[in-house]
Amino acid sequence: MQLTIDWVVGFVDGEGCFHVGITEHPDMRTGYQVLPEFTVVQHERDLQILYALKRFFGFGVVRKNHAERYAYRVRKLEHLVQLCEFFLRHPLKTRKNVDFRKFRRIVLMMNEGRHLTREGLAEIVKLAASMNSAQRPCLEAIKARLAAG
Numbered sequence: 001m002q003l004t005i006d007w008v009v010g011f012v013d014g015e016g017c018f019h020v021g022i023t024e025h026p027d028m029r030t031g032y033q034v035l036p037e038f039t040v041v042q043h044e045r046d047l048q049i050l051y052a053l054k055r056f057f058g059f060g061v062v063r064k065n066h067a068e069r070y071a072y073r074v075r076k077l078e079h080l081v082q083l084c085e086f087f088l089r090h091p092l093k094t095r096k097n098v099d100f101r102k103f104r105r106i107v108l109m110m111n112e113g114r115h116l117t118r119e120g121l122a123e124i125v126k127l128a129a130s131m132n133s134a135q136r137p138c139l140e141a142i143k144a145r146l147a148a149g
């Protein structure tokens with residue numbers, strides 16, 4: 001299966017997810033770990049699409065997700081930077097582009113090591129809270145703890 005740039009952009013617009021998880025991690029300098037991830041989940045009957053995405057980008061992994069669902073995931077920072085460059089050159093057309101731009105800012109901040117400072121982490125938490133609605137309560141609690149010192 002040979003994918004085109006326009007097909008990938010349209011497919012990711014509909015099926016892709018740019019997510020930033022932030023979890024407590026006592027071994028980290030700030031006490032938190034920032035975990036950006038790009039994911040596309042499909043039913044096993046469309047598994048070939050996930051492998052085609054992996055070939056198209058040249059990185060990432062395809063793994064079982066839940067039940068009959070599989071996911072194409074990109075977590076490595078170096079690869080996320082490359083992915084962001086792709087979607088910057090070939091913009092998403094839906095509201096997902098707004099979340100992508102926030103995601104890109106977080107990835108670039110991490111690439112500069114800013115997630116390792118309290119100030120940088122606070123900015124990342126604020127951006128992530130504005131894009132990850134399911135995690136918003138947890139991120140708001142982290143934001144409050146960071147503000148308290």
